[in-house]
Amino acid sequence: MTVALKKPHKSARKPKGDGHLRRGEILAAAEKIFIAEGYAGATIRKIADAVGVSSTALYMHFRDKDQILLEISDGAIGQLLALNTDIAHRPIDAVARVKLMLEAYMRFALDNPNTYQLVFCGSRDVISKEKQAATAELGDRCFAEFSGPIHEIAAAGRLRTGSGESAAQVLWAACHGLVALLITMPDRNWAPREELMRVTLDGLLHGLVTD
Amino acid sequence: MTVALKKPHKSARKPKGDGHLRRGEILAAAEKIFIAEGYAGATIRKIADAVGVSSTALYMHFRDKDQILLEISDGAIGQLLALNTDIAHRPIDAVARVKLMLEAYMRFALDNPNTYQLVFCGSRDVISKEKQAATAELGDRCFAEFSGPIHEIAAAGRLRTGSGESAAQVLWAACHGLVALLITMPDRNWAPREELMRVTLDGLLHGLVTD
DNA sequence: TCCGATACTAAACGGGAATCACCCAAGTAC
């Protein structure tokens, strides 16, 4: 019964994880490595070593490497979605909601650069399209949440140019561009991040939305 | 003397490329494959096969795979730089020059998606920082060329908010974001590209620059 | 007590980039 009585097996095999405990262990280890070393750095073997298990064992719990990392990303994107829905329900001006959402989006990206890259900069080179299904759907819901207030603004006739849809896409793209460049080229001579974010938001909102 | 007299060697070895001809052959083959299949698809072996040479031979002419692909990118970015310098010297309003440059930038990206991704979306995962030296320098010169008219605008006191430097970076980032998303997520429900580009440019310029 | 399911393992596969030790042709010096 007690652990101490366990006879040493001939193999150094790790005992079964009780229940679905092992799955969580793998995700936790993978997340740590992924955050520290990015997609390419988080190899199956490294993750397995960190858990103290053979690389093959990961395939008991996950279909492949991408599933592990996308599952991690799902968690993170879920947080982003939660932020967005929270902001969406605040009783404030639609423009203010848009601003808050985009700010939250950019801070999220800068706080989780590897996750952000995996989900939003992932070329089809690195990760195949079909596997992204679940994560992409979460991203869609984020965007939908964000589109809400934009369409309110459009419906109120406050868009200086373009449709609500294109305005939403452009706002998203501009913020994406800023954080993507900050993440992938961190050594450039950037103006202070806060100012860049402010200029992006103020500039675009002032240019797109009439008072 | 004549080629016809050449005795067949025991090996099917490809004869030496005269002069530095082989180097060009490799670049041409690599470019074709890279454009068609992207970074991961352009493997050393595929390129070597296309040239009709062993994979090892590529290392006679290039330090590693990245050097080949970055050299290709240099050519493309050179074109972009030429476009920018051309526009820079036109006798038109600074705002108009900015607009033209950004438009040219976006069209270039959409026309050369793989090159664009390699240079501007390249995570450190995929391609190490030091190797980017030459290409990054070209990119810098592009940005410098682009910054010129922006600083003119700033000097004329026509900037509604932020410094010239931050305005330039924000404008670049916004355009980057748009094309990066269009390239990496081509299947989304995008508004027409022309409208997205127009709304981005009109919106931001209207928001940042006073008449 | 045996049995099947489950969670694990070592070993191997195939394919990437890069390197190794060697090879051959051509030029040049003597």
Next chain:
DNA sequence: GTACTTGGGTGATTCCCGTTTAGTATCGGA
């Protein structure tokens, strides 16, 4: 002509990757 150098070429090898295969230890239940 003969030796030496040099530059472009090669097949085999190394190392790492994700993934697969075939086999093994352990456990819950009949």
